Amino acid sequence: MLNQLQYGDVLVSAKDASQHLIASAKPLHGFIQVVCERTGSSQFHLYEQLKRDIATGLYRIKRKGSPKHSPLQQGDAQLDATQSRALSLCNQIKQYMHKYGVSERRAYQALTESHEGRPSVTLSTVYRYMQRLRHGLPPLRGAKNKGPRSRIQLEDRTLVCQLACQYYLEPSSRYSTSAFVKHVNEALRAPREGVSEERRKQLATSLSRKAILGIIRRNITRTEDKERMQPELRQAAFSIATKKIRVSGPLMRVEQDALHLPFQVATPDGISSNVYVVHCIDAYSGVVLGWSLSIGTPDVQATLRCLEKALFPKREILGEYGISTPNDYFGTPAEIVFDNGPENHGVRIQALSRLGISVTHCKARQAQQKPYIERLNRSLKEALETLPGSTRFNRKDGKRVPKEGPIGIEELEAWLVKWYYQAWLHTPLERHKRSIFSAAPKGGETPAEVWSHAQDTGVPIPLSPSPNQWRLAYYERSQRMLARTTGITMNGFSFRGPNLKELYSIFGTNEVTVLSNPDDFRHVYVLGDDEALYLLQNSDTDETTPALSFRQARELLAQTSTKQEHPEKRAFNEQLFQHNSSQPISNPPLKGKSKSIRISSKETAAKNKLSAAIARTNEPLPKAAGLTASTCSSKLDVSKRPTGLSVKPRRS
Numbered sequence: 001m002l003n004q005l006q007y008g009d010v011l012v013s014a015k016d017a018s019q020h021l022i023a024s025a026k027p028l029h030g031f032i033q034v035v036c037e038r039t040g041s042s043q044f045h046l047y048e049q050l051k052r053d054i055a056t057g058l059y060r061i062k063r064k065g066s067p068k069h070s071p072l073q074q075g076d077a078q079l080d081a082t083q084s085r086a087l088s089l090c091n092q093i094k095q096y097m098h099k100y101g102v103s104e105r106r107a108y109q110a111l112t113e114s115h116e117g118r119p120s121v122t123l124s125t126v127y128r129y130m131q132r133l134r135h136g137l138p139p140l141r142g143a144k145n146k147g148p149r150s151r152i153q154l155e156d157r158t159l160v161c162q163l164a165c166q167y168y169l170e171p172s173s174r175y176s177t178s179a180f181v182k183h184v185n186e187a188l189r190a191p192r193e194g195v196s197e198e199r200r201k202q203l204a205t206s207l208s209r210k211a212i213l214g215i216i217r218r219n220i221t222r223t224e225d226k227e228r229m230q231p232e233l234r235q236a237a238f239s240i241a242t243k244k245i246r247v248s249g250p251l252m253r254v255e256q257d258a259l260h261l262p263f264q265v266a267t268p269d270g271i272s273s274n275v276y277v278v279h280c281i282d283a284y285s286g287v288v289l290g291w292s293l294s295i296g297t298p299d300v301q302a303t304l305r306c307l308e309k310a311l312f313p314k315r316e317i318l319g320e321y322g323i324s325t326p327n328d329y330f331g332t333p334a335e336i337v338f339d340n341g342p343e344n345h346g347v348r349i350q351a352l353s354r355l356g357i358s359v360t361h362c363k364a365r366q367a368q369q370k371p372y373i374e375r376l377n378r379s380l381k382e383a384l385e386t387l388p389g390s391t392r393f394n395r396k397d398g399k400r401v402p403k404e405g406p407i408g409i410e411e412l413e414a415w416l417v418k419w420y421y422q423a424w425l426h427t428p429l430e431r432h433k434r435s436i437f438s439a440a441p442k443g444g445e446t447p448a449e450v451w452s453h454a455q456d457t458g459v460p461i462p463l464s465p466s467p468n469q470w471r472l473a474y475y476e477r478s479q480r481m482l483a484r485t486t487g488i489t490m491n492g493f494s495f496r497g498p499n500l501k502e503l504y505s506i507f508g509t510n511e512v513t514v515l516s517n518p519d520d521f522r523h524v525y526v527l528g529d530d531e532a533l534y535l536l537q538n539s540d541t542d543e544t545t546p547a548l549s550f551r552q553a554r555e556l557l558a559q560t561s562t563k564q565e566h567p568e569k570r571a572f573n574e575q576l577f578q579h580n581s582s583q584p585i586s587n588p589p590l591k592g593k594s595k596s597i598r599i600s601s602k603e604t605a606a607k608n609k610l611s612a613a614i615a616r617t618n619e620p621l622p623k624a625a626g627l628t629a630s631t632c633s634s635k636l637d638v639s640k641r642p643t644g645l646s647v648k649p650r651r652s
Helices: 047-055 077-100 104-115 123-134 154-168 177-189 197-202 209-219 231-237 300-311 315-320 347-355 371-384 409-426 430-437 447-456 467-474 500-507 550-560 567-582 597-615 629-633
Strands: 010-013 019-022 031-036 042-046 059-062 254-261 265-267 270-272 275-282 288-295 335-338 358-361 476-481 488-490 493-496 511-517 520-527 533-538
Touching: 031 047, 042 047, 047 059, 077 104, 077 123, 104 123, 154 177, 154 209, 177 209, 254 300, 254 371, 265 409, 275 300, 275 371, 275 409, 288 300, 288 409, 300 347, 300 467, 347 358, 347 467, 371 409, 409 447, 467 511, 467 533, 476 488, 488 511, 488 520, 493 520, 500 533, 520 550
Parallel strands: 254 335, 335 358
Antiparallel strands: 010 019, 010 059, 019 031, 031 042, 254 275, 265 270, 275 288, 476 511, 488 493, 493 533, 511 520, 520 533
């Protein structure tokens, strides 16, 4: 009924929701006065242009007295018929008034007499119809705008709202809905200040659940379940998928996720039920590009191992499981979507941008932002839930104790890979079937057909990086000194090898850029020119050394050096400490010019040799061959000088 603009109408902008008040209903020289409620400024707009803006939806008219639920919203056929009769009657009265110049009453009486019967509506009803039409409102408002008056007064509604905020609308409330309804009725019947006994008798009949929830929804919130939920679960439970994700080609968008597998798994170190698989899927075709099994919570290493399978060819890996595929699915993703798990954060994940990969983290607990990998997770669990060791029961994980025993970790991985490339790869997907309605259909129903169609039609598929480029993005960088004897020293380990001589000739004893994998302490790389990498081996490792991380290697080294100190060594150290503590600390002052340490040491050595010779004077001679016992027992007479021995006179 908004046929004309009226004074007091509000124009609501569709762009910024700003409101503009109509200050003059009639155009003046083709212009109409409008007041902006935000700034209070008055402006004149061209009336014809304003009509076009309203017709194109730039402005929406908000009129005082308009029904909350318009006839267009209700869609009631009976209301439409009654509305049509009311409008027809009002138009006949208007025409009669203009033709004969009479009032509404005389026109109503004349039309009633001409019909020769009882009027369908009374005169007062006609007055209301005509008044609403003059204000630009529909004659009838409809049944949705009616309703019984609430028998709950303002103070009672206030009490219900207070109790709801205190007991019901809180996370993990101990009150269920039925218990809260009972509590509210008891509180309304209890003696209260300012409430008469007569009013309390009126509330003797309990309020219904619908009435109490209606008060909460009209005055506090329409989503009481959201308020009663834990804050960390609200976003996932009430997240809404607002738009469909569309991808232009293979590897333009890759989604990766860590999925807990509901299995008891036998590993070389024992049985575990904490098993995860990190896998990624191409959003365009649905092909699984990579996977990585992890015992325990996945880390960054598991994420990068999965991505490494997606980047490089894996036909040989699939051949080990007896799988042959029509294509080898690999390449560099343009965008990879992670969740907010700890395995998807850090410097090594952000370094993927060096390969031209856009890293995106979806919001926490909003699975609709990566729907394709979530669809894969559900299908994977449903397909493998019959394997031995499964803890899945009635589509719920962890509800079953496997009586048949655990499954081997290698057997579980084999079934995973076979399902990826023998079952899922050839499964028709509903979204591929519905692609026929788009301008460029994907050319198949299964992931394998869509990928093959993209290759046959010349859709560009990104290439893989070189192994050195992957190491430059995957490994951590640090600056280390290059030594001629020890090579590169990092985290207490020395790295040498055949390339050390060439590196020394290129860089000398200077700082170099070292690339190290935190998850493998057996080797490092030195970065040269043109992305050249020189391998250096850990001098403490050989071909039999496992690929330990630097942290594991340091912990293992610390465990081997925890042997207790020998008691005798401990006693010696204590004696040495006591001896050193008993010696005076201060030194006597030096008199005159002291001799050098070298001269003093030389003189001390000469005196020591002479003292040792004097000390050996009375030592018995060793027995020699051919001498008799009597000869050996005779003493040497030193008073007689041997013949032929001359002694030089002593210098005075």
